[in-house]
Amino acid sequence: MNKFLSFSIVAGLACLLGCGKSSDATGGSSGGKKLTIALMPKSKGNAYFISCKKGADKAAAELGIELIFDGPTDPDPARQNEIIENWITLGVDAIAAACENKEGISTALRKAKARGIKVITYDADALPDAREFFVNQATPEGIGHRLMDEAARLCGNEGEFAIITASLTAANMIEWQKHIEARRASEYPKMKMVALRPCDDLKDKAQSEATALLSANPNLKLIMAICSPAVPGAAEAVKQAGKTGRVKVIGLGLPSENRRYVKEGVTDSVILWKTEDLGYLTVYAAHALAKGELKTGDTRFKAGSLGEFEIQGDNLLLGKPFVFTKENIDQFDF
Amino acid sequence: MDTERHGFKTLAFRHETVLLFVLVIEWFYFHSVGPRFGTLDNSYDILRHSIEIGLLALAMTPIILTGGIDLSVGSLLGLCAITFGKLWRDAGLPIPVAAACTLCVGALAGGLNASLITWLRLPPLIVTLGTYSLFRGLAEAITRGVDTFTNFPPSFLFLGQERWLGLPAQAWIFLVVAVAVWLLVHRTTFGRSFRAIGFAPEGARYAGIPVERRLAMVYVLAGVTAALAAIIYTARLGQAKADAGTGYELFAITAVVLGGTSIFGGVGSVHGTLLGVAAIAVLSNGLVHARQPREVAGMLTGVLLILALSGSVVPKMLATWRTRRQIPREIQQSNTT
Known part of the structure; x- marks a missing residue:
């Protein structure tokens, strides 16, 4: 009986491995070169x-x-x-x-x-x-230019906008912001950046920063969120302030996190690579x-x-x- | 009585034979589907990748023999890895000194487990569940989760990446530890006392075994071994980070249990553990050669464990069932005669 048992264990295992083998065979054998x-x-x-x-x-x-x-x-x-x-x-x-x-x-x-x-x-x-x-x-230049181009397009090449970043010291954020500024200065001189606020990579903080930005800058036309939690955060702030459509939101983030706001028309565009x-x-x-x-x-x-x-x-x-x-x-x- | 003991012995023996048989089958199967599986290079890969978990499993065996468990070894590996990195990079200590200090930290951490278990008489599961979080938390706090120690000198990386006398360098360390633990468990009175404690701690105490000291010994030993594994791990990867060794405690426990050591203590062997480690390592490596995705390895390890365990329990159950059936017949026979 015991012999039978140990044998069946081994046979069972061999069967399992055998299954692996057959599925491998259907996956296309790696023959030739x-x-x-x-x-x-x-x-x-x-x-x-x-x-x-x-x-x-x-x-x-x-x-x-x-x-x-x-x-x-x-x-x-x-x-x-x-x-x-x-x-x-x-x-x-x-x-x-x-x-x-x-x-x-x-x-x-x-x-x-x-x-x-x-x-x-x-x-x-x-x-x-x-x-x-x-x-x-994505190069920092590519990201910076794309964000600025998109912002200018939505604002009609003039007006005030604000940036929400992750932190004022993060190297990649500084790099992106540098390229955003360079693009603005050379292509869209009538656009004006009125504020740059850090959100510590937190959605909540981004939301409260955006709310503060909205009340402090009545002429604000657009919020640009350059770290991924800030995009839905800023969108939520604009939505709650009842300024959907009047203040645009764009940012760098995942489509899935922003789908809801994009469909509601709060966020206009989300930028990322395919x-x-x-x-x-x-x-x-x-x-x-x-x-x-x-x-x-x-x-x-x-x-x-x-x-x-x-x-x-x-x-x-x-x-x-x-x-x-x-x-x-x-x-x-x- | 005598036959029962004899039967038990063959059963324990059989578990390891079954495992060996499984291992051989695994080997031949993967050899037949993966042309590169049987190469020496690959055998060394398997060896190198299983050494840290193998060390933890070796240290876990005496603990489980005493009926205890140590969930903190994986976290301790992480803590020791960054301790080692910190001592070398930030304190500027030479590698051997940093390594020695790391082993001491391992012993201290094991001592913490030991004292909580023996002085406060807390269950090992609870104590090491606590230190599991504590050690990992400390490692993360020291590095704030992001600091990575790297750029170790080649003379140190040799330990984890090169060969020495024909084998991967770290395999020699593993061999020495394996032999030492085997001798401790199977050839000394210490080993016998571990089993006695596992069977019945109170009985062992009445028999004059210093239970507390023996328990302290196995947990401190586990701490030192985890530190040793941390040093080898760092040499193999060339980096030390706070997340080193995440989940290793469960791999080690799986290997020990697969090797036939009873989770309730008292029964088990070091060579069984070694076979358990090998069975898991060969499976995980061989599946890559069979072009199977990684998640299959986890699944098959689970199946292997369940099969191997039921393989050693079911015969016992069947035996009792059969004797129960035989008794009435014997009674009938004695009545007729």
Whole structure:
């Protein structure tokens, strides 16, 4: 009886593993010289990366390559390293990673590079010596210009506006704000920035700051929120003050967090890159790198149906951020 | 009596054999689907990736043998990792000194668990649930959650990333600890007293075993081992951050229980734990080679655990059920004769 039991345990396990095998077989066997590209998100369940994967899958189908998409499902910071080290042994042709721990993951990526695997990063960069290219979803200049252009368009190129930022000391915020100001001075001199308020990356604080801005500046035409919690925060303030439509709200944030306000007409536009395009471009770039078609020093890169992209140094630029409005926001689910 | 003991012995033996068998099957299966699975490189990957959890599982085995548990080891790994980083980078201590101090911090933390458990007689589950949050919280407070220690010298990273005498460098440390814990549990009176405490703490006390001192010993040992794991972890990743080792305590407990150690204490073995660690590590690595997504590993680990455990309980239940059925027949037979 006991023998039977231990046997059934083993048989059961073998069955389970067998199931794994059959589903693998339907997934397409990796025969021949099909290139294998491994794509790693920061974390696997994140809607942002799931929509990146959509674009990546499309690119993989067009290129006829095998795409492995795997990443941490738990918050263990060592997990990204382990998966990459497994991929090295597995012998993938290229690795594209969005890095959670810059320094930590670089150790594993350098090892991959040393073994002749092509490495690129996307979304969040590693240390520059650990990868060949970084697919940069948005430059500070691109973000700054897009925000200012959008603000000017909504205000008819003149009037007062205010900015809500995360903090007055955050490097990326300062950088963006610098480009917003440069664009304003050169293109829209009749626009006037009347206030710059920090919200500490909190929605509540953004809301109270926006409320204060509204009462202090009766001629205010637009609030620009440049950190993601501030966009719904500012929108809520405008809505509660009954100034929907008279004071416009725009900002940098996720479509999903702002869908409600955009549909109600409180927020006019939300600015972000198209994550699907990010995944698509990343896979195309990894593929070209593995084939030797993309080299250091190139200045242009053509990625399938999306056309040409610019390369600045070792940064492959996704281009101008995308504007989500009432018309298109329902097509995006991140 | 004698036959029962004998039967029990073969049962304990059988659990580990089943596990070994499972391991061999895992190995052959993954070898057949993943061409690179059986390479030496990959075997070293498996070894390197399982050493920190392996160390924690080794330290957890004597604790569970005494009927206790330590939920704080993963958090302590995080605390020790950043202590080590802080001592090296901010206090400017040389690596060996920083490492020695980190081991002391581990011992102190283990001592805190031990004193709460032995002096205040609080249940280990409650005590270590508290220190689980406390240690992680301390680690986050010291670094404010964002500070990351990195740029360690190559001579230190060697420990986690290079090979020495043909094996990954950290494997030698693991080997020494494994042998030491095995000897402690299986070849000394300490080991026997752990089991005695696990079976019946009051009985052990009446038998003259210094229960408190033995308990303190296993928790301090776990603290030191967690600190050692933290140093190896830092060398492997090349970075120390407050979230190091998140969730490792559960992996370690899973490995111990999978290895046949009873969660109620008294029964279990160190080689069982080692097999448990190996079974989980091979599964998680092999699934990558079988091109299966990561979440399948968690699922199959769960299935493995449930199967292995019911595999060692169900035969016992069946045996009692059969004897119960046999008794009336025997009575009938004795009546007719």
